[in-house]
Amino acid sequence: RMSLLRSASQHLRRRRDYSSASASPERKVAILGAAGGIGQPLALLMKLNPLVSSLSLYDIAATPGVAADVSHINTRALVKGFVGDDQLGEALEGADLVIIPAGVPRKPGMTRDDLFKINAGIVKGLCTAIARHCPNALVNMISNPVNSTVPIAAEVFKKAGTYDEKKLFGVTTLDVVRAKTFYAGKANVPVTGVNVPVVGGHAGITILPLFSQATPASNALSHEDLLALTKRTQDGGTEVVEAKAGKGSATLSMAYAGAVFGDACLKGLNGVPDIVECSFVQSTVTELPFFASKVRLGKSGVEEVMGLGELSAYIERFTLELMQFLFGRFFVASKPGCAAG
């Protein structure tokens, strides 16, 4: 009898899950750069997301194949592939959320800044099309250097007269994903349920994990442990670039992180309360015009840019001051600019 009851309640739960997913509003998500190392697994993960009703996969090549493949999965989203400039408008038309992993990745020995020239041009072109075809969409910028591609996107949207600071996000979720994993390992706590805010930006010392605010708190970590955790989180991207030895940078963990952040944006749009993620957004939290911190997501994007909270570890206060000193000066010297690519 117990097992009968259990299976009946599981059945009901499944039905409830299904009906709540099918009752959720129509949401179109477009991925630009969908045939790439991040784009393909991200397309898969967004196809699995029950909040997505239409999934538009755009790239300069190879999207028809990726779209055909992903479209056979028996989940809600209707998938369409678009390829080349001529089809970009149609790919974007009516999108609620545009995720951009288009652009070249790093090779060993390069900094994210070395990608600036080529990726700035790619992002500029894509954002010009967004301003024209889906000016109200939320934009999740993954292309590096995020610290620069986000301000570039803002300038393109300003020029087009469509800029809304509540709708533009630099995706820094991978830094949070890494900080959670590394912290759980070092503090020896189960990783599920671990939370660590990561603030600043997405390159080198601008990546500032706030381990003093990590939950569950651990008093087993020494100053040296905190230094090592901070450095490993800051160098997480390079760790992957070196391990891949010339075959690109993080793709699978980034696709996961991009899917987590995209899901949070959709939940916010759908009016789910208390959706908070870290993201690189226009900000007044510090003197830097764009800055990553916890952000509350809502029906029109950013609902609240949250403050930093208490920085109780010395390394956190020191890094924040250094970041502001270095990049605050840079901003003053060359507007519009970026906080360290």
Ligand code: NAD
């Ligand atoms: P990739 O080379 O495997 O894929 C990039 C894709 O972009 C390719 O399919 C390419 O055809 C496409 N593309 C190029 N120009 C385009 C255009 N004008 N329009 C549409 N698509 C275009 O690279 P990847 O490993 O997927 O990385 C993509 C970007 O994401 C890189 O800039 C990388 O540095 C960045 N990245 C960011 C994070 C982060 O945390 N924000 C993490 C990992 C990688």
Ligand code: LMR
């Ligand atoms: C990352 O953090 O993995 C990405 O920004 C890719 C890179 O170049 O490190």
